[in-house]
Amino acid sequence: MQTWSLVSVCVLLGVVVRWGVSLNSYSGAGKPPMYGDYEAQRHWQEVTYNLPVQEWYFNTTENDLNYWGLDYPPLTAYHSLICAYIAKIINPEWVELHKSRGYESPAHKLFMRATVLVADLLIYIPAVVLYCLYLTDGSSKKKVSTLFCFLLYPGLILIDYGHFQYNGVSLGFALWGVLALGLGWDAFGSMAFCLALNYKQMELYHALPFFCYLLGKCIKLGPMGRGFFLLVRIAATVLVTFALCWLPFLSDPSQALQVVRRIFPVARGLFEDKVANTWCSLNILIKIRSILSSDSQIYLRLLMKPTFWQFKLALANSSLAFFLFSYQVHEKSILLAALPVCLLLSDLPLTVIWFLQASTFSMLPLFLKDGLLVPYVVTSLAFLFFSIYLLSALEHCSEEELRLGAYHKLLFFLPKLDLACIVRWKFYISVAAMAGLSIVSVALVPPPHLPDLFPVLVSTTGFLHFLGTFIYFNIVQFSGPPSRKNQKKND
């Protein structure tokens, strides 16, 4: 069958699965007074539509920042504004100032879900399609399989279409950035990444690899001459993009400062969800300072060898490092690590699938709180089964395919064991453990003296998996480039 028809069928199936998940509940459904992320997004539409730009980030009588105040960069605000215009045409009650707080109705839910789908169709899905078709190796059937599994990643679907968020936009822009860099369009790539950064400040997790890769590329092209021109072009693109995004706030320095204060809050917020966000943003700044001491190896290597393969691995390692070694990070931040790992789906299928499943599993307490058990089970089963089946992940477990060749020599003192067999059994046991914990979290009631037993167990298991993946990817990054001869014709 022709590739285009297979691709269309995969994309359509991805869309149907997403919409099927969106038929379920969202965060904070029917839970006054604060509700959840869904109400936050609706509130931002209300604020951006009714108030002038200068008041969006300020605490005024009209704008109570304690009730879901805007704490994402301006692009999120503009997106909310566009959605609000459409909402106003359909039903003005949805964005009426103050009166629409806590508004919930089936028609409104349909509208909000539709905005997520439209954003995905415009930004995230095309990026995924282009990435899988043009930047992965293998036969066209393998590319389509990769595309299908990429689109089927449960974590992003459940958060965006279940819990309700717009991660598809920021991750989509970041993916466009990666795509462009892979195709050699550096200026376009930097612009795309700046857009991602201006949508959610969490994208700083990915900022350092982008920076080091581009800098390394400039240095490689020659610090005088072509490299220098490239550097200037990229710098100019970045500055212009930032300026355009922040334009309404640049007229007054206090405006810009207030926005920065909102997205990197130094003072702690009053509510639980906001605390997580505070730490999320804060720890990025803390992390960057400590970067030079601990994880600099990742970035130095990328600086010296700015290849696309190194770039992908650095992205994965960097975001995992940020996620792992920080305090009280919000569970959803794992998505920032999941995206770079998805990029490695066709190269290292087993580990990637394993990690992606673990990342979905680690968000189980959140899904249970939102009433998303059935979609969680269905999408996880589908993802596990189809990615293993289509990418033949369990068959490609030899040393060479896992890229562990160089380091096995170091562990020569271990008895000669069949690595593939060990890896497969570890995988089965791990999946069984995750399944078991999922069932237990749902079916059993925790003992009264340990009310948080199950969420703690879930996050510990998740943490162990992430740590293991982090170590593995570090080994792979330092063990050399991938061998070109892996062009097997997979059926």
Added chain:
Amino acid sequence: MAAPVVDGWFPALALGVSLLKCLFINAYHSTDFEVHRNWLAITHSLPVSRWYHENTSEWTLDYPPLFAWFEFGLSHVAQHFDRNMLVVENLNYDSPMTVLFQRLSVIFTDVVFIFAVRECCRCVQKQKGSRDVLNRPSFVLAVLLLWNFGLLIVDHIHFQYNGFLFGFLLLSVAKHLQSQHLQGALLFAVLLNLKHIYLYVAPAYGIYLLRSYCFTQDNKDGSISWRSFSPLRLITLGSIVTSVCALSFGPFIAMGQLPQVLSRLFPFKRGLCHAYWAPNIWALYNMLDKSLAILGVRLKLLEEAGLPRASMTGGLVQEFQHSVLPSVSPSITLICTLLSILPAVASIWRRPRGARGFLRCLLLCALASFMFGWHVHEKAILIAILPLSILAVESREDAGIFLVLSTTGHYSLFPLIFTPAELPIKVGLMLMFVIYSFTALRKLHSGQGTLLHPLESVYLLGLVVVAIACEIIFPLSPWQQKLPFLPLLLTSVYCSVGVCYSFLRLYVSLLRQEEKPKQL
């Protein structure tokens, strides 16, 4: 004929579609959901003698007794989900556990359908030199059947048990294709006692089994050899059918309730057409009648006061009269149906072409009954589309007819799911099925010319125009208030053209087929 090995890809397809069905658990469900909940309650809470007399709810039991026993079995599982659904008085009860149970019951009973599809895939001829799995007829057939748009929409959103029932039909067809006629007959007898709509295709079974099974040999020129009649085989067949019917209707005959049961099964009080006209001949007939009436009033040939109040597409199912053309009664539809299946049935009597000829005749009986039947539901088009899939992967001409019939038939199911929340699912699944069926069948029959005539392609593209007009333009236009039935009318009339055309083409292909010795 070696049966192709059905390996890893079949469980993958089956599992994939089953998981997809689970995502629709919270989607819209129609009144059929309440119908089946009511039947669960009736069969569980009331004694057998009351099953066909109970009418607390308007959705009385109108399927044959075997289906009632099936619901009885389901109700024993249902009590562990939510006991309250089994209370007859709890009308329109739909707690989350009830919805979960009912949806899961449809998904689980689909295992019969999956098994039947596997059997059908084994019967399909293997194409020479096709190493690519995606290009094998068995793979294409499996996708066309398992992922059939109509079944997914009707069973797992609208809510019915068609997968379970079609499993029996396809399994019986597969058994005939494998020359195990007794098993096929048994399965069909069971199917008839589960849902009597399959009486539509009973003539095909009857004539085929009589001609090809009871007469053990043919003469050299293919004509009937009277001396080879085997009374033993006839008796075996007869006893199988009667014993199944006895098992099903026996208790009710013993209680003297047979007339009551039959009156529930065949309610002829309903109108010629369902509230939404099925895209058959009568839709065109109604349309013609309406147009002539309007024309007559405009040209002052008729008096408007003399015309009966027409509300054929209104929400209620009423009796009505036609204004200009003669009215149609149930007996007329019966005669038309019988006349239309006569040539097909006669053809397999005179020149039997083995099991595939039988399949073609079954198809024509199903489609003829759809075309001319009384109070036909648009869902009945699936009885024609599913068997045609088997023929489509083997013959180029049938593939072309299949593309027209399936696209048109599936589109005619769109008005069943009218809620805005399910629109992306409906459109997404339809596009998936259309893209897949077109490209896969084209690849399968490549090298023999195009599958579709240009006019057919234009007609099918016209469906897109109709879709956009009905789903997007119409709700936003001023006619929404004045003529609310217009999109339904447009859909059913436009689709009738396609369905009638497919019917005629299938008939022509049957009558034109030369007798070739088929090794089946």
